[in-house]
Amino acid sequence: MSFVLVSDDSEVRILTLSRPKANAMNHAMVDELITAVRDAAADERVHSIVIASEQRGFFSAGFDVEEVFAYDLPAMQHFFAHFMDVFEGLLQIPKPVIGAINGHTWAGGAFLALSFDRRIFGDAEYGFALNEINFGAVLPAAIRKALIAVVGAREATRIILGGESVAPKKALAIGLADALVPQEEVSATALLLAHQMAERPRNAFAFSKRALQNDAGYATEREPLDGFLNQWFSPECTERRQALTAALKTKSAKK
Numbered sequence: 001m002s003f004v005l006v007s008d009d010s011e012v013r014i015l016t017l018s019r020p021k022a023n024a025m026n027h028a029m030v031d032e033l034i035t036a037v038r039d040a041a042a043d044e045r046v047h048s049i050v051i052a053s054e055q056r057g058f059f060s061a062g063f064d065v066e067e068v069f070a071y072d073l074p075a076m077q078h079f080f081a082h083f084m085d086v087f088e089g090l091l092q093i094p095k096p097v098i099g100a101i102n103g104h105t106w107a108g109g110a111f112l113a114l115s116f117d118r119r120i121f122g123d124a125e126y127g128f129a130l131n132e133i134n135f136g137a138v139l140p141a142a143i144r145k146a147l148i149a150v151v152g153a154r155e156a157t158r159i160i161l162g163g164e165s166v167a168p169k170k171a172l173a174i175g176l177a178d179a180l181v182p183q184e185e186v187s188a189t190a191l192l193l194a195h196q197m198a199e200r201p202r203n204a205f206a207f208s209k210r211a212l213q214n215d216a217g218y219a220t221e222r223e224p225l226d227g228f229l230n231q232w233f234s235p236e237c238t239e240r241r242q243a244l245t246a247a248l249k250t251k252s253a254k255k
Helices: 027-042 073-092 108-113 141-151 153-162 166-171 182-198 202-216 227-232 236-252
Strands: 006-010 011-015 049-055 059-061 097-101 105-106 118-122 177-180
Touching: 006 027, 011 177, 027 073, 049 059, 049 182, 059 097, 059 108, 073 105, 073 108, 073 141, 073 227, 097 182, 105 108, 118 166, 141 153, 153 177, 166 236, 202 227, 227 236
Parallel strands: 011 049, 049 097, 059 105, 097 118, 118 177
Antiparallel strands: 006 011
């Protein structure tokens, strides 16, 4: 089964997240994303990219709790390094990347969204959350720096330390969302913007994108993930991850 659907609309490559039910990312999905991003970067016919979701109510719920939370240290090192390949690949690709955010965007899904150049949010009841602090995890430097670059240090501090969900209207107010449109218009608006941005001179766009990222303080190279991994496997985080996994299994069993 393919978890990332690939299609083209003229010069725009559309990557649609398609893992039931909430685009929770596991190793297989991340591997598909790596391949899709690298293919889009290498294809000269592709001038811009849209990242969208096929799942109703979710852009991405983040990492697959039942699978990823059970990884041992070597497996988690491998998985998270691959996920960072996706994040960095989208951040560094010398082409416009537009996100069509049509639902809940949590944890790893929010990481992914921070790698986009522009984000179109739907005006509906859902949230964007970097809620790692709630289960005892910490954010890698690259994610913290990306959030600070997008919303500023004050709002980034509130989002990370509060662990709370940001509603679409609030996302627009703080600059996390570039536009807020009716839910049914999210994909079409993102696609239109991708076509518009595809018309920019390519060399000038690539240079300016990278230069602006440097100016804004984005990470220029990957820092060691030891801090993230050490906390992930700490007693504090392990206990909370296990409790969350058990709660979700109980909830699923009742359905």
